[in-house]
Structures are given as structure tokens and as C-alpha cells.
Amino acid sequence: MHENKKIFELHADVCKALGHPLRIEVIDLLQNNELCFTDILEVTGGLKSNLSQHLSLMTKKGILKVRREGQCNYFSITSPKVVEACRLMREVLIDNMKKHQKLLKMI
């Protein structure tokens, strides 16, 4: 494998952590708070095992960090860069939707 291919793989791997609706919702939730597992679950809904696995993946990929305090695990975002990247991609989505809307209006 070429040297540069390895970095693209690692880079894509971090980006993959953004590629799931539940994980996007978690980033949205945590963008300016630290929240414990149960609080996140209460908002997102679904099975705790599923949420736990997604949070674990995000933590492994380095976009979340955990602080264990007593019984509770508090999750937070490692860097504002993640929030900003996420926000930019949301803008890309919104911009796309606006374009489609304009095309529709032209018909």
C-alpha cells in the first residue's frame, strides 16, 4: 500500500464516526454539555445496548471522551473541531436542500 493511502484510511475512519443518525444526534446533544449515559438515552430513545455501542465507537474514534463519576458515565465531545465539522456538513445539507427547492420552484 502507498504511504498516503494509510492516512486516507485513518482519516475516513474518523469521519465514519459521523455517519449515523444516532451519532449525529449525540453530537448535537453534547455540543455544549457533558451528559451522562442515562440522560442521553432519555433524549435519543432506543435500547441502552445500542446507544452504549455507538458511544463506545465514538469514544474509540476519539470524538467523545468519558468521565466516570460514581455510578455515572459522563460523555463529552473531545474537541470543538468535531462540532464545527458537523455544523459545516449540516450546512452542506441545507444548501443542497435549498438548491433542490429552487429547482422545484422553476417547474
Place this chain on the structure above:
Amino acid sequence: MHENKKIFELHADVCKALGHPLRIEVIDLLQNNELCFTDILEVTGGLKSNLSQHLSLMTKKGILKVRREGQCNYFSITSPKVVEACRLMREVLIDNMKKHQKLLKMI
């Protein structure tokens, strides 16, 4: 489905477009150029059918656009926001790697 879930799904869907090494390489390549299919293929290598499918996906997700001129299809990035989001996520990766390196040095 709750209203807000739909937007997370669409948002995640756009983010997914960043989650593949070949697609990251393409964004890297196109960050300040427009390039035609064959030129991209020459750099990335692999099968043309594979590249074509990845470029098509990126175009559908609205992160690339195509300009057909004669025989050639010129691809470019729709918005600098994509490039910036991608750059931020690369920084997140680099920051992670630095943290791991520091931990290693402590041993």
C-alpha cells in the same frame, strides 16, 4: 418517527459521504482543482467502475458536482465547507494521534 430524527438521518447521510478512504482521497485531490475522471483515476488507482461509483455517490450526496465537456467529465467540490469539514476531521485525527504518542512516551 419524531420530526427531528429525519434531519439527523439526512445529516448523517451527507456525513457518510466522507467515510471512505477513496472518497477522502478524492476530496483531497479536488480541494483546489477541478479534475476529470481519468485524471482522478490515474492518481487514485483501482478499477474505473469502483471510482465511478464513488464519484456518483458523492455527487448524489451533493458534495461533488460534474461538468460534462466533450468526452470528459470534470468533477469538483460543491462547497468549500466540505473541504473545511474534512480538514477539521483530519485535525481531530492528528490530535488523537499526538495524544496516543504522548501516552506512549510516558511509559
Place this chain on the structure above:
DNA sequence: ATATTAGTTCATACATTTGTGAACTATTAA
């Protein structure tokens, strides 16, 4: 000690994504 709370881990089934090669289309050149 026992129960409760707060999660994690695991196995498995299911769904989605990806890579491959062959067949196809469209444009230009000879």
C-alpha cells in the same frame, strides 16, 4: 447481604456498503 441503578459486553441475525468484471453508452478520431 441484597437489591437497585447505571451501564457494558456478547452473540447473533439483518441490512448496507463495497469491490469486481462484464456489458453498455456517448463522443471524437481515422
Place this chain on the structure above:
DNA sequence: TTAATAGTTCACAAATGTATGAACTAATAT
């Protein structure tokens, strides 16, 4: 008209990712 270039599309196999429920662990409360 025939061939070459520049891709796209398709079908299928293989790999990856995701959801689910049950079993597990660790900390606190009774």
C-alpha cells in the same frame, strides 16, 4: 463506418455495520 477514448451501469459476492435481547459488572443504597 469502424475504432478508440471516456466513462457509466449492472449483477453479484464479500465485507462491514447495525439492532436486539440476554447476560454481565461495578457502584451505591437498604
